[in-house]
Amino acid sequence: MRKLLIEGGTRLRGQVRVSGAKNSAVALLPAAILADSPVTIEGLPNISDVGILSELLREIGGKVEQDGRTIEIDPSNMISMPLPNGRVKKLRASYYFMGAMLGKFKKAVIGLPGGCHLGPRPIDQHIKGFEALGAEVSNEQGAIYLRAKELRGARIYLDVVSVGATINIMLAAVRAKGKTVIENAAKEPEIIDVATLLTSMGARIKGAGTDVIRIEGVDQLDGCLHTIIPDRIEAGTYTIMAAAQGEEMIIDNVIPQHLESLLAKLREMGVTIEENDEQLYVRPSEKMRSVDIKTLVYPGFPTDLQQPFTSLLTKAYGTGVVTDTIYQARFKHIDELRRMNASIKVEGGAAIVSGPSKLEGAKVKATDLRAGAALVIAGLMADGITEITGVEHIERGYENITNKLVELGAKVWYEEMSDEEIEQFQNS
Numbered sequence: 276m277r278k279l280l281i282e283g284g285t286r287l288r289g290q291v292r293v294s295g296a297k298n299s300a301v302a303l304l305p306a307a308i309l310a311d312s313p314v315t316i317e318g319l320p321n322i323s324d325v326g327i328l329s330e331l332l333r334e335i336g337g338k339v340e341q342d343g344r345t346i347e348i349d350p351s352n353m354i355s356m357p358l359p360n361g362r363v364k365k366l367r368a369s370y371y372f373m374g375a376m377l378g379k380f381k382k383a384v385i386g387l388p389g390g391c392h393l394g395p396r397p398i399d400q401h402i403k404g405f406e407a408l409g410a411e412v413s414n415e416q417g418a419i420y421l422r423a424k425e426l427r428g429a430r431i432y433l434d435v436v437s438v439g440a441t442i443n444i445m446l447a448a449v450r451a452k453g454k455t456v457i458e459n460a461a462k463e464p465e466i467i468d469v470a471t472l473l474t475s476m477g478a479r480i481k482g483a484g485t486d487v488i489r490i491e492g493v494d495q496l497d498g499c500l501h502t503i504i505p506d507r508i509e510a511g512t513y514t515i516m517a518a519a520q521g522e523e524m525i526i527d528n529v530i531p532q533h534l535e536s537l538l539a540k541l542r543e544m545g546v547t548i549e550e551n552d553e554q555l556y557v558r559p560s561e562k563m564r565s566v567d568i569k570t571l572v573y574p575g576f577p578t579d580l581q582q583p584f585t586s587l588l589t590k591a592y593g594t595g596v597v598t599d600t601i602y603q604a605r606f607k608h609i610d611e612l613r614r615m616n617a618s619i620k621v622e623g624g625a626a627i628v629s630g631p632s633k634l635e636g637a638k639v640k641a642t643d644l645r646a647g648a649a650l651v652i653a654g655l656m657a658d659g660i661t662e663i664t665g666v667e668h669i670e671r672g673y674e675n676i677t678n679k680l681v682e683l684g685a686k687v688w689y690e691e692m693s694d695e696e697i698e699q700f701q702n703s
């Protein structure tokens with residue numbers, strides 16, 4: 276097991292290139308199950324979630340070949356193999372195997388998913404959608420069993436706006452008979468990316484990216500070539516880093532429109548950001564003003580950037596209130612930031628950050644992916660050395676984070692953990 280060490284204080288300079296979007300990739304790979312011939316996806320991020328999903332595709336008979344960032348998935352010999360245990364538990368997105376296998380084979384058995392512990396992560400809206408399409412769904416010993424004689428299009432109103440449910444229902448509905456309408460659908464860019472892949476495969480989808488998606492089912496889907504969108508959360512994380520500890524930084528391979536809520540907040544704090552089609556140029560402010568943020572569904576402020584942004588607020592002047600309306604308990608990073616001398620209290624479901632605080636290096640634990648990103652940002656700003664354990668969470672979503680940071684001039688490296696440290700980590 277490794278830990279990540281950061282010697283803080285160095286100002287970051289230069290250009291960093293953003294990888295393909297994790298939260299698209301994890302849906303695009305299962306979507307390939309729906310085709311009857313090879314699907315090629317370009318621009319994949321090199322992160323552990325992608326590796327696990329590739330293994331799962333192989334487990335059900337897929338031929339998966341990866342050459343750098345390009346993956347070819349041949350689904351011709353896939354079967355509806357039950358996946359009640361094992362790798363499916365390692366990540367949240369294995370739930371997309373439900374929609375894709377139900378669409379293709381009209382049956383699936385998938386263990387309840389894992390993913391970051393952000394509080395309860397129910398899938399009742401996914402199941403409501405599958406049932407509306409004609410599937411019988413049961414939960415047996417921690418696995419979801421889905422079976423349908425045939426899938427029939429339906430009108431489905433989502434009680435909560437959910438990215439996962441919108442994508443999962445779309446995956447099943449593209450191979451259902453007749454028309455499906457998803458109302459109160461989520462509008463995230465990753466949904467448009469998945470719809471773009473499915474449309475290239477021959478699906479008939481209208482309205483992805485709005486809150487009403489209309490799907491006309493088809494009998495067959497074919498392989499295609501698809502290029503993934505850039506990761507708006509990785510881009511946002513580096514943009515926050517630039518505001519926190521940059522001198523002058525360029526964030527490359529970005530779709531700036533995907534980050535409007537973040538950029539607006541940074542500008543409100545006094546950070547200078549210029550944008551062109553694919554890049555952000557960020558110049559920090561010496562005296563940032565604090566702001567409040569409230570996470571919302573897209574195009575609101577993304578929950579996935581709430582934790583990194585909280586670290587930035589420790590450097591700003593004034594008091595900032597952070598509220599997460601998507602995952603109210605997504606605050607495990609706060610205790611760790613406090614260890615680093617941040618002044619933050621959690622009250623009534625909100626984190627109240629008073630700044631500026633001079634952060635100090637400490638031994639801290641990444642409890643989840645974006646908590647890890649928050650600690651990396653804090654470590655870059657802190658005096659002295661910060662040691663972060665739980666790096667496997669960070670590697671789920673950030674490709675090559677140490678190399679990218681070293682290129683920007685940061686002092687960041689991995690070290691092996693001692694047996695004693697491993698024991699302490701496992702018991703904490």
Ligand SMILES: CC(=O)N[C@H]1[C@@H](OP(=O)(O)OP(=O)(O)OC[C@H]2O[C@@H](n3ccc(=O)[nH]c3=O)[C@H](O)[C@@H]2O)O[C@H](CO)[C@@H](O)[C@@H]1O
Pocket residue numbers: 298395396397398399400401402435436437438439440461463571572573577578579600601602
């Ligand atoms: C809307 C939103 O910001 N979604 C984020 C959420 O997606 P993720 O896919 O995890 O969550 P969803 O978008 O599906 O869920 C949004 C909200 O609806 C609730 N819910 C969801 C499904 C369901 O069947 N029942 C239910 O009650 C969830 O608990 C959550 O409070 O986390 C991902 C990983 O951090 C982010 O990339 C997504 O942008």
Ligand SMILES: C=C(OP(=O)(O)O)C(=O)O
Pocket residue numbers: 297298366367368389390391579644645672
């Ligand atoms: C929490 C996240 O991932 P997952 O939903 O895959 O656990 C994330 O991307 O911030």
